[in-house]
Amino acid sequence: MPDLTFAVEGVEVVEFVAVPTLAFQVRVTNLDPEEEIHTVVLRCQIQLDAVRRRYTSEEQERLVELFGEPARWGSSLRSTLWTHTTLVVPPFHGTTVVSMPVPCSFDFSVAATKYFAGLQTGDVPLLFLFSGTTFYAAADGVLQVAPISWDREARFRLLVDLWKRMMDTYYPNSVWLRVSRDLFDELSRYKVSKGLAGWDQVLESFLAESRDTLVKA
DSSP: OOOEEEEEEEEEEEOSSSSOEEEEEEEEEESSTTSEEEEEEEEEEEEEOGGGSOOOHHHHHHTHHHHOOGGGHHHHOOOEEEEEEEEEEOOEESEEEEEEEEEOOOBTTSHHHHHHHHOOSSEEEEEEEEEEEEEEEOTTSOEEEEEOOTTOEEEEEEEHHHHHHHHHHHSTTOOBOOOOHHHHHHHHHHHHHHTOSSHHHHHHHHHHHHHHHHHHO
């Protein structure tokens, strides 16, 4: 029966796709190099292993929304789910390297986006948890099915600069904010009533009015 192990060997930005996407290079190795693997339906959970890096004081301030005040980080700093993905590994003997695409959200209501954006430099410790099903040929040639052991995992450190460059490529000098439909409708009416050209101008107008109110108070 196959005994598979996994290692993440690299990552690159996928160009010319609909959403920002990273492709992780995953090496899959079977303990028995002669065993014929027909295919692997691979599932992967990726976690941001936040406790495995140090943070500057500015990064701590930017991550308060996720982990609370830095004084509490001894108990509140924890691993955070980034995403799930599924991959079909083609036939191989012994070992193979496959590209695992991971779409990346830039929605600032998503915890992973807040985490990435809160970091200035360095790297992001990632934990890959693998599961799935292996289809292989038994000694008599009959197709067999085996689950992937639940304890299969791999670690990798993703450069913060790589993530930032990717987002700058897809969303130059901009970010995504999600608001409720009622609030959007209200903002739209305000935009029309003020004759504003874009959403930046709407927010700038609100901020200006807020500053004026504070000064008068």
